[in-house]
Amino acid sequence: xxxxxxxxxxxxxxxxxxxxxxxxxxxxxxxxxxxxxxxxxxxxxxxxxxxxxxxxxxxxxxxxxxxxxxxxxxxxxxxxxxxxxxxxxxxxxxxxxxxxxxxxxxxxxxxxxxxxxxxxxxxxxxxxxxxxxxxxxxxxxxxxxxxxxxxxxxxxxxxxxxxxxxxxxxxxxxxxxxxxxxxxxxxxxxxxxxxxxxxxxxxxxxxxxxxxxxxxxxxxxxxxxxxxx
Numbered sequence: 710x711x712x713x714x715x716x717x718x719x720x721x722x723x724x725x726x727x728x729x730x731x732x733x734x735x736x737x738x739x740x741x742x743x744x745x746x747x748x749x750x751x752x753x754x755x756x757x758x759x760x761x762x763x764x765x766x767x768x769x770x771x772x773x774x775x776x777x778x779x780x781x782x783x784x785x786x787x788x789x790x791x792x793x794x795x796x797x798x799x800x801x802x803x804x805x806x807x808x809x810x811x812x813x814x815x816x817x818x819x820x821x822x823x824x825x826x827x828x829x830x831x832x833x834x835x836x837x838x839x840x841x842x843x844x845x846x847x848x849x850x851x852x853x854x855x856x857x858x859x860x861x862x863x864x865x866x867x868x869x870x871x872x873x874x875x876x877x878x879x880x881x882x883x884x885x886x887x888x889x890x891x892x893x894x895x896x897x898x899x900x901x902x903x904x905x906x907x908x909x910x911x912x913x914x915x916x917x918x919x920x921x922x923x924x925x926x927x928x929x930x931x932x933x934x935x936x937x938x
Contacts, residue, residue: 734808734819736801739832742822745795752793755785757807758826759866762799762896765841768829776803777866782810790816797822797829799864799896800909827908830899842898848905851891852916857938859890862902862912869928870911876931888938 737745746752746768756767757776767773774784776798785807788794794816798804801824808821822829852858861877863870874892881890895902895910907926915923915937923937 733812734821736805736808736821736823738823739828742795742797742820742829743833745793745820749793749795752795753788755788755794755796755807756826757781757796757798757803762826762864762866765896765899766826766830768797768826771797776807781807782814785811785814788816790814793818793820795820795822798825800825800827824908827899827903830903831906831908841900843893843901845901845904848893848901852919854889856886857888858916859888859934859938860912860914860916861890861892862895862907862910863892864894864896864910867910873911873913873929876934880931880934884938 746754754768754771756763756771756773758767758773759775759777760773763771763773774781778784794811796804796807796811796819798807801822804821804825808819811819851860859877861870861873863874877890877892880888893901895907895912909926911928912926913924913929913934914921915934925933
């Protein structure tokens, strides 16, 4: 009986500790994140996106440590645990996981950018002043067609996007006489993506006669898309 009570108490303690640790980093909006950077000149700013994403634009003085890289833990272990760590990714998903990991590793102050680099670029357009990728005019031209137009904003690192790619390619071939599917890499067209006000990926839109008839900012199944057509 004592062993059972002891085991139950241990499980409860582990559960409480886990819940506490999961909340031990701050997730803040752009303005507060920017303020934290200004107040802590010695803070360690970490961009956990891929090197390719980082090359397309990043917050000044950020160090790139890829969350999906094989040596993420090794690289962050070299950081100073007593200094604040500010972390961000593209939309916030990877950075929240990274922040939780940093907290578990013993970093005393971890601040995560809610909404990621997309929110930063949208809120502080001066930080991303140079337009990169497809223009708004070119994008508008894509929507003008006598066929049904499907727009799929994706990224190479996006798991739902990868899952959707095979059926989109199949549909593009099968329905070529009625439908045009345009897949647009959000990383290579950040300026357009931000200007349109999108944040998470994937983003799937359907246009008929130039008018938007379907929009979803998350995974879309083949069945759901076919119904939208």
